[in-house]
Amino acid sequence: MRKKDVEDTHKWERVGVVGVDAGIVWVGDPCYLYDNHERTAMGKTYEDFLTILRDREVDGVAQFNYAQRQPGLGVALYTANGDGSYPLEVRRDVAGRVVEMRVLFEEK
Numbered sequence: 292m293r294k295k296d297v298e299d300t301h302k303w304e305r306v307g308v309v310g311v312d313a314g315i316v317w318v319g320d321p322c323y324l325y326d327n328h329e330r331t332a333m334g335k336t337y338e339d340f341l342t343i344l345r346d347r348e349v350d351g352v353a354q355f356n357y358a359q360r361q362p363g364l365g366v367a368l369y370t371a372n373g374d375g376s377y378p379l380e381v382r383r384d385v386a387g388r389v390v391e392m393r394v395l396f397e398e399k
């Protein structure tokens with residue numbers, strides 16, 4: 292592996308923007324937003340989701356579990372500054388595959 296290839300794997304690349312209107316970001320597989328069985332684990336309505344979020348939230352972050360109670364359905368977290376548009380960045384490996392992502396709720 293060339294030195295430049297190694298250096299490139301440490302760079303963050305801005306790839307988009309995440310719009311937030313509820314002060315909350317969800318990280319999870321979107322297929323479960325439409326799966327009735329797993330959807331129940333997130334609540335049947337938005338108000339149900341907020342109730343579950345409040346019950347599970349620890350320091351601004353809440354793990355949501357699959358209907359069978361295993362973790363992994365998704366994670367919800369409160370943004371640092373509420374509503375807004377936040378840059379999303381990724382870091383790629385040498386083959387160009389995304390290996391990390393981050394949302395910048397505050398830029399330095």
